[in-house]
Amino acid sequence: MPVVAEKVPADLPDEVIRATQWSKKKGRVDRSGQLHALVAVAMSHGYSDGQTMAIGQLSEPGQDKWPNPDDLYRGIQMSIEKLRPNHDHVGLTCREAGCPTVHHPQLLGQLLAIEGAFKSNYRPGRSLKSDSMAMDAFLLLAHQLGDLVIDMSVRQLAKLAGVSRATAEHCLRRLTRAEYLSLITEGDAGVTTPGSGPFPNHGYRYRLTCPGAEPMTHNHTPVFCAFEGSRAFEMLDPKHELWHFTGLHRERRTFEALVIGLTTIPEIADYQGLTPRTIKEHLTALSLHGMAEVKSDGQTWMAHDRPPDEVAQELGTLGKGRERNAQYSHESKNYSTWLVLRKKQRERELREMEDRLTQELIDKGFRWFGSFLMRTEVYEKSQSAKAKRLSAQLKSQHPRHRVRYTPASDIAEETRAMLRASSDAQMTTDQSTSIRKRVIVRPWVEDRAAREASI
Known part of the structure; x- marks a missing residue:
């Protein structure tokens, strides 16, 4: 439904005013991402859709990206439609309404510190691409849940990161070894605790950590938070089929570098820890599909946002991720059913074992004490007569x-x-x-x- 712009409120909070201006110093975000962040900030303060539309039209990054007012209107409309279901509390702030998307500033600082440490220091070699997609999936889920402790299964990570189960297992092992993830144990016995959150069946509980650095405690918004819901977020979503291992799997971080503001090949190479020759190959592949373009000076590059499904259709990867995710969902359902059946079978086996042990104890006890318990008056008389006969026989055999x-x-x-x-x-x-x-x-x-x- 089209939103009609209302009058801009006179007393805008400082946070909303700052969001209307360029924020490159706060983090490397694109223009559409900054506009999307402005819409989110306006909604978090309880403004209606009309007021949010009027505030969004004041965005300097949005005006720079869409000089045409109609294009700017459509961009704001898209952000409102995506964010309103999560902020359905007009007239109340997110904190007053108890909105689950509100997080403590310390949490956002910790997420930003973990993201910065990972993308600056993590250089495992050939597995960097898969590990980056897995880490982005963890960061995104942590932001959605509002907690650094996450219940994650291998299949769920495979679906969120767009990788296979085997790759997800290796990613978990490598990230845990690098101390970006820590497996939470129960007590001193070292027993892993099954997940009890979003994925309770067969997941384990992990904690996101920042190795070798203290978590940051400022109010900066992490990059993946600003991208959420925008076109850039759709393009960088790790589970999209665009980044399938048969598609542009290797070029994902190069495109991310372009989106966050890096323009030259040396800057992108330093950001990823790769050689300039490799970065140039990535940029060439992106330019073939209309996702990157070199500027007139021949030295700087810029990113182009295209509908991800169109690019996946060109690459021939459209539908592959959905098929694999459907397979994983089917396996998870079968595994859950197997767990229930296995639990019932185990309970039945334990009951049978207990009944068998009880019967054995009863049989042994009867053999040991049954003769005393089952004695009658006739039995006592017969035993007494038998004892007398034996005594008489002994006396007759040994009279001396x-x-x-x-x-x-x-x-x-x-x-x-x-x-x-x-x-x-x-x-x-x-x-x-x-x-x-x-x-x-x-x-x-x-x-x-x-x-x-x-x-």
Whole structure:
């Protein structure tokens, strides 16, 4: 729906006034990106669409890019249509309305510090292109969620960065090794925590970090935040099929350098850490598809924004990314279903194992204590009779062991006779032992002849 410009408010905040002016000193952003940022700032202060349209027409970068008022109107209209769903709070600021897109200035400073450190210092070699796309995906998602802690799965990173699953795994490993990502662990055991945020199924939790530098705490807006929703953002979106590995995958960062304001080959080469010859090849490839053009001086270059789908159609990559993303979505759905089935199967196995162990314990306990637990009166009588029979059999087989005491006088008489028989009045060891044995054993043993005589 066309927006009609209203009267410009008289008391514009300083932040809105600064956004209407050139902001190249704050960051390397293009003219459409600065206009888009102005529209976002106006909406964040609660201005209506008509007031935002009037404020947008004051943009110096927008007037420089679109001298024709009709073209400027269309650019502002496009930004309003893209940003209004995220700022549906006319009359209230984002902070008053609790808008989820409002972030603490410290968070934006940290994101900017991480982005600057990565693009200035990260030089892994051949994997720079893929790692840059993965890092941009992390930064974009962190800005959308408003947190440096992100739940990310390999498939989700592959879809956001426009790379394959294998490449996404390698990117995660390299970025973690370079300390731009840290895998959050649970406790001291080092157990990875499954993601519980946007991707709860099989993701891991990562924290964006800035190695070797303190996070910045100013109010500057990171480049990817200013590009969000603009044509430049659409062109630099890493998951777009334009940057497929069979398309302009190698030229993406060179085009990004042109968009953020670098114009000469040495500047772009220093920005990427590549040779001027490689940068010239990238610029030539971009110029073939109408995305870059050398100026009249023959030394400086400028970027041209084209509809990304048209370029992807020329490259023959249109549709490849969608097919791969559909495949990853199908795999994620199947994996989620498999997780549910596996969990149910595991619970069933645990229940069966518990029942089996319980039954084994019951069986062993019955074998050990069942005879005592299951005794009845009849069983007790039968066992008592059996014991009596065994006792009678033993007594009949060994009659001499029947107990009867021997008088102590007989033992004393034998002891005195043995002492008198000793010539030296001393007992030998054998004699002493014999007496001791007789004293101990004799009371319990009865002579068979004496027993028969008494009968």
